[in-house]
Amino acid sequence: xQEVQPQARDTRALSGNEAIARGAWEAGVAVAAAYPxxxxxxxxxxxxxxxxxxxxxxWSTNEKVAxxxxxxxxxxxxxxxxxxxxxxxxxxxxxxxSQSYIGVNGGLVIAVCDDPGIHSSQNEQDTRxxxxxxxxxxxxxxxxxxxxxLTRLAFELSERFDTMVVxxxxxRLSHTxxxxxxxxxTAPAARGFLExxxxxxxxxxxxxxxxxxxxxxxxxxxxxxxxxxxxxxEPGAGEAARxxxxxxxxxxxxxxxxxxxxxxxxxxxxxPLPEGLLRRFCAxxxxxxxxxxxxxxxxxxxxxxxxxxxxxxxxxxxxxxxxELVRAGFEQAGVLAPQARAAGWAPEPLVxxxxxxxxxxxxxxxxxxxxxGARVAGDIGCYTLACLDPLRxxxxxxxxxxxxxxxxxxxKAGDVKPVIASIGDSTFLHAxxxxxxxxxxxxxxxTVLLLDNGITAMTGGQDHPGTGRTLxxxxxxRVDYEALVRACGVKWVRSVDSxxxxxxxxxxxxxxxxRGVSVVISNRPCVLDPVKIKGPVLQVQDAxxxxxxxxxxxxxxxxxxxEGTFEGRHxxxxxxxxxxxxxxxxxxxxxxxxxxxxxxxxS
Amino acid sequence: xxxxxxxxRGAPSAAPAAAREPVxxxxxxxxxxxxxxxxxxxxxxxQAHGFEVKQSEVHGMAKRGGSVFSHVRFGAQVWSPxxxxxxxxxxxxxxxxxxxxxxxxxxxxxxIFLADTKRIVPPFACLARRPGAPMRYSRETPAQVQxxxxxxxxxxxxxxxxxxxxxxxxxxxxxxxxxxxxxFPEAQWERAVAEFVPxxxxxxxLEAFRQGREWIERSRLALPQxxxxxxxxxxxxxxxxxxxxxxxxxxxxxICVKLCPERCLRLNAERIAELAEPDxxxxxxxxxxxxxxxxxxxxxxxxxxxxGEGQARx
Numbered sequence: 001x002q003e004v005q006p007q008a009r010d011t012r013a014l015s016g017n018e019a020i021a022r023g024a025w026e027a028g029v030a031v032a033a034a035y036p037x038x039x040x041x042x043x044x045x046x047x048x049x050x051x052x053x054x055x056x057x058x059w060s061t062n063e064k065v066a067x068x069x070x071x072x073x074x075x076x077x078x079x080x081x082x083x084x085x086x087x088x089x090x091x092x093x094x095x096x097x098s099q100s101y102i103g104v105n106g107g108l109v110i111a112v113c114d115d116p117g118i119h120s121s122q123n124e125q126d127t128r129x130x131x132x133x134x135x136x137x138x139x140x141x142x143x144x145x146x147x148x149x150l151t152r153l154a155f156e157l158s159e160r161f162d163t164m165v166v167x168x169x170x171x172r173l174s175h176t177x178x179x180x181x182x183x184x185x186t187a188p189a190a191r192g193f194l195e196x197x198x199x200x201x202x203x204x205x206x207x208x209x210x211x212x213x214x215x216x217x218x219x220x221x222x223x224x225x226x227x228x229x230x231x232x233x234e235p236g237a238g239e240a241a242r243x244x245x246x247x248x249x250x251x252x253x254x255x256x257x258x259x260x261x262x263x264x265x266x267x268x269x270x271x272p273l274p275e276g277l278l279r280r281f282c283a284x285x286x287x288x289x290x291x292x293x294x295x296x297x298x299x300x301x302x303x304x305x306x307x308x309x310x311x312x313x314x315x316x317x318x319x320x321x322x323x324e325l326v327r328a329g330f331e332q333a334g335v336l337a338p339q340a341r342a343a344g345w346a347p348e349p350l351v352x353x354x355x356x357x358x359x360x361x362x363x364x365x366x367x368x369x370x371x372x373g374a375r376v377a378g379d380i381g382c383y384t385l386a387c388l389d390p391l392r393x394x395x396x397x398x399x400x401x402x403x404x405x406x407x408x409x410x411x412k413a414g415d416v417k418p419v420i421a422s423i424g425d426s427t428f429l430h431a432x433x434x435x436x437x438x439x440x441x442x443x444x445x446x447t448v449l450l451l452d453n454g455i456t457a458m459t460g461g462q463d464h465p466g467t468g469r470t471l472x473x474x475x476x477x478r479v480d481y482e483a484l485v486r487a488c489g490v491k492w493v494r495s496v497d498s499x500x501x502x503x504x505x506x507x508x509x510x511x512x513x514x515r516g517v518s519v520v521i522s523n524r525p526c527v528l529d530p531v532k533i534k535g536p537v538l539q540v541q542d543a544x545x546x547x548x549x550x551x552x553x554x555x556x557x558x559x560x561x562x563e564g565t566f567e568g569r570h571x572x573x574x575x576x577x578x579x580x581x582x583x584x585x586x587x588x589x590x591x592x593x594x595x596x597x598x599x600x601x602x603s
Numbered sequence: 604x605x606x607x608x609x610x611x612r613g614a615p616s617a618a619p620a621a622a623r624e625p626v627x628x629x630x631x632x633x634x635x636x637x638x639x640x641x642x643x644x645x646x647x648x649x650q651a652h653g654f655e656v657k658q659s660e661v662h663g664m665a666k667r668g669g670s671v672f673s674h675v676r677f678g679a680q681v682w683s684p685x686x687x688x689x690x691x692x693x694x695x696x697x698x699x700x701x702x703x704x705x706x707x708x709x710x711x712x713x714x715i716f717l718a719d720t721k722r723i724v725p726p727f728a729c730l731a732r733r734p735g736a737p738m739r740y741s742r743e744t745p746a747q748v749q750x751x752x753x754x755x756x757x758x759x760x761x762x763x764x765x766x767x768x769x770x771x772x773x774x775x776x777x778x779x780x781x782x783x784x785x786x787f788p789e790a791q792w793e794r795a796v797a798e799f800v801p802x803x804x805x806x807x808x809l810e811a812f813r814q815g816r817e818w819i820e821r822s823r824l825a826l827p828q829x830x831x832x833x834x835x836x837x838x839x840x841x842x843x844x845x846x847x848x849x850x851x852x853x854x855x856x857x858i859c860v861k862l863c864p865e866r867c868l869r870l871n872a873e874r875i876a877e878l879a880e881p882d883x884x885x886x887x888x889x890x891x892x893x894x895x896x897x898x899x900x901x902x903x904x905x906x907x908x909x910x911g912e913g914q915a916r917x
Binding site for chain 1: 670688706725726864865886892
């Protein structure tokens with residue numbers, strides 16, 4: 001085998017997210033904003049790695065603000081990018097739908113990453129439908145190379161057709177690394193602010209005119225897409241060539257893997273669709289299938305054109321597709337002969353749900369919440385995991401910031417239990433503040449448990465206005481939660497040390513006893529970010545452990561059963577490599593047998 | 604399996620150079636173990652040899668102790684970034700039960716199973732707490748796995764890493780073991796290791812790599828070289844737990860209710876302690892010991908208690 005050759009400078013392995021960032025940078029993006037959300041988070045993190053002089057990259061408080069920032073930059077004549085996960089577009093939808101009428105000055109691209117299969121989300125909505133709704137083109141890369149190329153193209157199309165352009169990714173695109181040929185940055189000439197109130201100010205008189213312009217734009221886009229190179233007709237070979245497949249995005253490689261000989265219409269834009277091309281493709285083939293993840297967007301449109309395509313009858317509408325599912329679909333459709341597969345040995349898999357980290361400051365909060373017997377409206381973040389055994393500390397979780405509004409509704413509906421809203425710091429800044437003001441205004445009798453761990457933890461530790469640092473790690477003003485909460489009109493606010501279990505219990509009790517809105521702020525930082533915390537570890541003095549299981553109620557991954565038993569129950573042990581020394585287990589130990597490891601035997 | 608069947612040395616079963624089909628390596632483990640590092644190093648190496656490489660992972664919950672997997676495919680042309688079920692040439696597991704979970708992805712006739720015997724027991728496995736209740740961790744032993752895979756290795760990589768003084772390098776021990784199944788020159792594997800591990804730990808990681816590689820070379824007899832994962836101690840019997848509460852002595856202090864680990868006590872309408880959920884009571888005696896008024900007594904089946912700790916009743 002030959003020696004390793006140095007990498008050609010212009011080919012490198014990039015994830016889909018890194019490639020989107022690279023494409024935006026090459027296209028001369030000057031302003032980029034996002035709120036972190038799996039699987040889109042690394043787009044902005046990656047952009048922040050490019051020179052400050054090229055691009056201003058920032059975390060915004062939420063996706064709507066991020067889009068508004070990008071829109072503002074476009075107004076000012078700069079190329080701009082907003083990135084978000086699929087549900088983030090719901091937050092930004094208000095601006096998104098109106099901006100469609102306005103169009104762009106500087107190119108404006110929104111990277112939206114869907115999560116088919118719900119790897120880390122609360123639903124699996126299909127962003128392409130937003131493209132239809134807003135009459136905005138949606139480009140769908142199939143791999144990292146296309147992620148770069150289509151993002152670059154998106155900026156050109158944006159300016160050429162006076163429209164925002166959506167680049168739609170999926171978890172599979174975002175988190176798959178493959179070789180990418182990169183190019184250099186070509187910054188377009190500065191455009192300056194375009195003063196045109198009839199285009200930029202959406203009052204009814206202007207908007208009526210703009211809606212007409214939007215439809216004309218759609219027609220032009222369709223014409224362009226009839227012949228655009230990104231919509232690729234790949235003729236088939238052999239017997240299978242009589243079967244046609246229309247597909248886009250990350251479904252394309254599955255189709256090529258499973259049905260190498262088929263004729264494929266690979267759409268680079270899944271909205272709008274080129275009618276003439278679809279008709280010609282379907283006319284040339286015996287059977288045509290649409291293979292697409294989630295909703296039958298292309299299938300419905302093709303059928304509306306009177307084309308006899310097949311699709312969701314064979315390929316599931318839920319979850320993520322895979323080569324196996326695509327194969328099974330074609331087998332069911334009679335295109336592929338059923339493949340005889342010996343059933344392999346499949347031992348019953350271990351149940352391993354994600355858990356809060358060892359030493360997670362949320363743990364004590366949910367121990368206290370559960371002991372309080374309150375009704376708990378939860379929110380989006382790591383702490384949503386507290387709905388599982390053994391913490392079992394929350395009753396509902398809907399969407400970012402919903403907890404406080406939900407809690408108000410529960411209290412007003414007369415729930416017999418006291419009502420708590422539990423919400424993380426980043427989520428509170430994202431969408432929780434209007435809910436809190438609403439609670440004060442409407443004099444709801446609720447307690448808000450603000451879990452301030454000083455980071456956006458769930459997505460891997462991103463900064464936000466409460467951390468005192470920007471996306472690029474520079475110092476920034478820091479939100480003072482107590483002052484903010486008081487300014488909203490809350491009279492009862494108290495901070496508590498998350499690692500002092502008795503104090504957390506007592507503070508929550510007092511908060512629940514207060515009539516009106518009370519806010520408890522638990523204040524220990526995340527154990528992973530921005531710095532990994534490791535304190536002196538604790539150890540179980542095995543001889544004294546009575547296997548009462550009190551510490552197991554923490555759900556701490558560092559605590560597990562030891563080999564020995566007491567009266568038939570498992571004793572416990574602490575994994576020193578995971579323990580960070582938060583001492584909660586020692587605080588709940590009824591026989592005081594959990595001690596710092598260093599002070600094992602003292603005289 | 605006898606020695607002649609072992610594909611090591613000279614005739615790797617997953618020889619990338621000769622492969623027309625992509626070579627599929629599935630790397631699995633638990634969040635924080637370094638699954639992604641192993642797959643990045645492999646992908647880098649394959650790409651350096653001119654293969655098309657796709658490496659696909661799903662993270663997000665990864666840091667939260669959940670199960671983590673990374674698909675690495677390389678060859679002249681690779682379409683799908685994920686490995687179809689039954690198509691993995693090598694399954695590398697950094698944790699025992701995670702290896703078992705992904706077994707159906709291994710090629711039935713030729714797939715190589717390479718797993719650390721390290722057991723990371725999730726809190727979820729310890730929910731049944733009554734006397735004698737078993738831990739819900741995978742019970743399959745390396746010997747059983749060997750019967751069902753073409754070629755399998757259970758390696759105490761974590762133990763080897765601990766002996767090197769750094770438990771975290773267990774992933775690189777496994778990378779070393781993997782290096783014997785894929786035909787890339789040893790020096791280039793080591794370069795890949797050095798490329799991706801933290802700069803301060805290059806030396807210990809290279810040592811871990813060599814030990815993993817040597818372990819596979821030594822371990823010509825496939826499986827039970829490394830110790831089998833220990834089975835959790837569990838007695839097969841359930842003893843009867845009975846709470847004797849003397850209402851006249853209870854002064855409604857609530858201590859037992861608040862401190863019961865199973866949260867199975869409550870104060871009744873007369874504010875006297877009662878066992879609300881007898882099925883949950885494990886007989887841990889905390890209520891008995893903590894009651895200031897001696898109002899609670901816990902009775903365990905005496906036969907079980909006499910049988911000794913963790914022993915099955917005859």
